[in-house]
Amino acid sequence: MLLCLGLSYAHTPVEVRERVALPAKDLPTALHALLELPDVDEAVIVSTCNRMEIYAASPSPAAATAQIDAWLRLRFSLSPDIAFFHHHREEAARHLFSVASGLDSMVLGETEIFGQIKDAYATAHAAATTSRHLNKLFQESFRIGKAVRNNTQIQRGSTSxxxxxxxxxxxxxxxxxxxxxxxxxxxxxxxxxxxxxxxxxxxxxxxxxxxxxxxxxxxxxxxxxxxxxxxxxxxxxxxxxxxxxxxxxxxxxxxxxxxxxxxxxxxxxxxxxxxxxxxxxxxxxxxxxxxxxxxxxxxxxLASETRQRRQDEIIRCLAIIDDHLKASPLFRPHPFHHPTRPHLPDPI
Amino acid sequence: MPLSREFLVLLGAALCYLGGFGYAVHSLRQGTYRPGRWMLLLLGGGGLLQTLFLRWRGQAIGGCPMTTPFELLTFISWSIVALYFIIGPAYRLSLLGVFTAPLALLFQASALLRPEALAPPLPKITHSFWGELHAALALVSYGAFALACAAGIMFLLQDRQLKQHRISPGLRQLPPIHYLTRAIRGLLITGTSLLTVAILSAYRMEKQPPTDKLTIVWFVWALYASLLLYESRRGMSARRAAAAAAFGFLIPIISLWFIGRH
Structure with missing residues (x-):
């Protein structure tokens, strides 16, 4: 089952975000540390200046969420008053699809996040911390991110x-x-x-x-x-x-x-x-x-007009994401397969 | 009466241009237009069908198929599409297709509505080389003026929006106005040069065209030549040149109507 946990600019000040930011060189180690947690089978870390999010696959998402939460607090010495958002199953996928489409970005519709998610996935894939579930999830997110951008005006025009x-x-x-x-x-x-x-x-x-x-x-x-x-x-x-x-x-x-x-x-x-x-x-x-x-x-x-137009496009973008979610093979009923470690990456 | 295969291929060409126009308008309204394979396929398909017609008709009459207003209008429509494929990439004007499709459709539909569209071709006659060169080059030059008109309209639409400090999503995708300025100049030079050769060819014909017909072609030539001369000697704002190219095309249209009547 899929889950995601993290924090972003929307609810967390930069003073906290900069503490949990993971440089690219530290990502493989962090990913392997996540896989050491008892209930985490697959993991991808998306770490940018605006967000730090962990996507994971687990047979018991509630337990895995608690374990990742505790791991983050320990690793970054975070106080208990700092809260992480978390989503499970479809909501986790919906969140990733929104992020990949630029709907969750500070500048609505910006495209940089798409490349950052691709990089995060490539790093995790190279570190062999992804398998069937996250491979499918991230491939789907790239497809949806492209569909949203090609079929709406969410990235058109300039905002500054x-x-x-x-x-x-x-x-x-x-x-x-x-x-x-x-x-x-x-x-x-x-x-x-x-x-x-x-x-x-x-x-x-x-x-x-x-x-x-x-x-x-x-x-x-x-x-x-x-x-x-x-x-x-x-x-x-x-x-x-x-x-x-x-x-x-x-x-x-x-x-x-x-x-x-x-x-x-x-x-x-x-x-x-x-x-x-x-x-x-x-x-x-x-x-x-x-x-x-x-x-x-x-x-x-002109910048303000574009920002408003992008806001108006959000409903169309969410509808595209919903359509994909309904049709996605990720959430068709199937028995959960517990992968056997070590994970062998699927071909991209 | 069953429709001839010639009529059917031209109907197919007109439908291709209609499809191209509809596709472009729809996607421009959506703000998602990307000049690409669909527009190329539709314009290319229409052009190929017209080429097929011109070949059949040329074989039937034993020369260039420009013997009736139906053939003349079809030839102009074909020239516009051919010039689009030649000029468009040279000036990085892929979006010219948006305006090429309706222009080609306009001429092709006008041709198909002519009464002689359903008539069999005229019997084979003796054609003169200079006569055919004159007619073909004159019509291709009109195609260049038609594309200059399209580029002029694109310029005027954008200039108006830029002056109003607005950029609508549809117009956001039109080519930059500086490219359009260069394309208009290039198309006017191309059209005027071809028309010059066409007029000179008329004087080499054994039997020259009627004086009133030649006079009106000279008039069209004078219009564009004086525009280019004024532009090079005195300088002209890009907006005025675009307006002249857009509205000046009315003169060739009127001249075509006049020539068609004779």
């Missing part, structure tokens, strides 16, 4: 301001490897935004700041080049994305500075991200054809 900016840049330019970025102001947020674009291939970073020394430092950090603040309008013809976050109390980018460059751009669009408060860019710039201006509110509104 930075990722919305990157998504918009890709919507406008496609492959960002041919794109050049200019930073006006050397604030931390514009740096992070530019780094996100860089991570997707954007190159030719130009930094312009009232303090030229700060511009030089940031340009060096980002493998770009610094220009004096007075010169930035001359470069608008050659850049694709402008990220503005100066501390100026008034607007610094006006239509008169953008318009002269348009002809030389030969129809190439210009994407301006204004993350300064008060705003750096005159809103009239957005009225220019081929120029797309997004301020912090516009970016946040």
């Amino acid at each position: 301001v930075g990722s919305v900016a990157v998504e918009l840049a890709e919507k406008i330019f496609g492959d960002l490897r041919d794109s050049h970025v200019m930073l006006l102001g050397a604030g931390d947020m514009s740096r992070r935004c530019a780094q996100s674009l860089q991570s997707r291939g954007a190159k030719g970073i130009i930094v312009s700041n009232r303090s030229h020394q700060r511009a030089l430092e940031l340009a060096q950090e980002m493998n770009g080049r610094a220009i004096s603040f007075e010169d930035w309008p001359a470069h608008t013809a050659h850049v694709d994305v402008i990220i503005s976050s100066t501390a100026a109390p008034h607007t610094v980018i006006h239509p008169e500075q953008v318009l002269p460059s348009l002809r030389r751009r030969r129809g190439r669009p210009l994407f301006i991200i204004d993350i300064a408060v008060p705003r750096d860019v005159d809103p009239r710039v957005h009225d220019i054809e081929g120029v797309y201006l997004y301020d912090i509110d516009a970016l946040e509104a």
Whole structure:
């Protein structure tokens, strides 16, 4: 019979989560220690920054749950007031399927957890701590995770301001490897935004700041080049994305500075991200054809819209999981087979 | 009266395009569209059925099957699909299929609704090389203008949403607007170049087409050539170029109607 036990960001503070986090190198030892418990036949440990969960197969799940609980408290010196959640049979499977589908993630629908579960299973499989039940369970979870993502909008769109900016840049330019970025102001947020674009291939970073020394430092950090603040309008013809976050109390980018460059751009669009408060860019710039201006509110509104849409998709995702659970061979009535140790892994 | 095998294969092609269009609209509404084998199969299947028809009809009349408006419209529909397979991958525009399917369907359905669709082919006549080159290239150029129109519509839809600070799930999957800008330019250059050769071929024909027909083809050519010239000399915003490609296609459509009448 299947069971899972653990804790996650939803109910447990980071101070506790970081104590029970298991580094990848320690997982095989921990898995073998779990199999030493009298009622645990198979085990997989999913340990990420947001959760630490143990999936196990046992002929007596109540006893196995108590044993794993005690083992965790002993190993990590946890006080009795720290509670673990636990699920048995279908509920354990339903929980894993929800986690694999990103429904239990801090950022709803995120995909990283799917890879982390795959890694956790591969580690357990390599350590020979899985057998018939968990092999089937995890294979099923991969299938369901894919089905949920392919058939719903749970992972579509961007949920943070930075990722919305990157998504918009890709919507406008496609492959960002041919794109050049200019930073006006050397604030931390514009740096992070530019780094996100860089991570997707954007190159030719130009930094312009009232303090030229700060511009030089940031340009060096980002493998770009610094220009004096007075010169930035001359470069608008050659850049694709402008990220503005100066501390100026008034607007610094006006239509008169953008318009002269348009002809030389030969129809190439210009994407301006204004993350300064008060705003750096005159809103009239957005009225220019081929120029797309997004301020912090516009970016946040798109991120929030995506988050809401993902929330709305949860019901569809749960329905897919329910359908799979009903059809799953895992829970068809069958006598429990007590595996013989040592466990021989099924072929993946 | 039993339907001819030619009519049936074209009906099959129209159904393929209808299926492609329906599939794309449904999945775009669901936000789960992935340009893939279904769209390729449906467009490819339709294109193959049309190729089969053009082959049969070509053998029957002993030349390029462009003797009636029914054949002309079918040939344009076929050109649109052929260009999609040639141009789409070059500009990374797999989603062009969403717009190619209804365009191909529009032309194919219009052809099937013509009275001569059920008539037997015209008797074999003597065809001139220059005459056939003229007609074939002119129709393929119209196919390029049709795809430029589709790319223009995709651009305008996205530009509007980006200006409104919105991205709907359906439009989220359309190609980036910069790719569309390049595709529109490429398609207009391709179409105008082909039409140039088509017009020059007409002057090599022993018996030249009627002056009013040539005049209207010159008019279409002038429209697109002046658009490209203006764009290269004075520069034009991508939005205006897209609008010109989208709405300018009305002129070739009208010219086709005019040529069809003659």
